[in-house]
Amino acid sequence: MEAAGSSSSQNGYQPHVLAVDDNLVDRKLVEKLLKNSSFKVTTAENGRSALEFLGLLDEHEHEHNNIECGDRSKVNMIITDYCMPGMSGYELLKKIKRCSRMKEVPVVVVSSENVPTRINKCLEEGAEMFMLKPLKQSDVVKLKCQLMMN
Numbered sequence: 001m002e003a004a005g006s007s008s009s010q011n012g013y014q015p016h017v018l019a020v021d022d023n024l025v026d027r028k029l030v031e032k033l034l035k036n037s038s039f040k041v042t043t044a045e046n047g048r049s050a051l052e053f054l055g056l057l058d059e060h061e062h063e064h065n066n067i068e069c070g071d072r073s074k075v076n077m078i079i080t081d082y083c084m085p086g087m088s089g090y091e092l093l094k095k096i097k098r099c100s101r102m103k104e105v106p107v108v109v110v111s112s113e114n115v116p117t118r119i120n121k122c123l124e125e126g127a128e129m130f131m132l133k134p135l136k137q138s139d140v141v142k143l144k145c146q147l148m149m150n
Contacts, residue, residue: 015144016039016074016077017075017143018054018075019041019078019080020079020080020084020089022046022085026133030079030110030135031043036137046084047084047086047088047089050078055074077107078107079108080109082111083112090118092107093126106146108127108130109129110130111132112133128146129142129146
């Protein structure tokens, strides 16, 4: 298993989270909170990098159809910022959910803006949760509980 992160936790189970955020400070904060809760963390600075890591970036087909996306059960959860240049967290969510092998992976969307229509749009598209920035340790505990239930 390839994964960026620290050594394994005491109980042996270390969920792997892909954290996507264009803001370095926010990315580092999420990474620190997750690692404090014994998560393995891989970070990506934009949607394209996240898709590349997940094996969903096909240079020739640009994921127009419901692609069979290599065996990429690399991550247990994806946390993405909503507002990012190039590809929003919402667009990233849609691409992930369109892939047959990735659609079961929970995606959590985070944003500094509490916009109900945005929140509903993400939840309707398959987001597991929508959380407000800045994330706190209590939010990460909720995420871990959510993962244990899946």
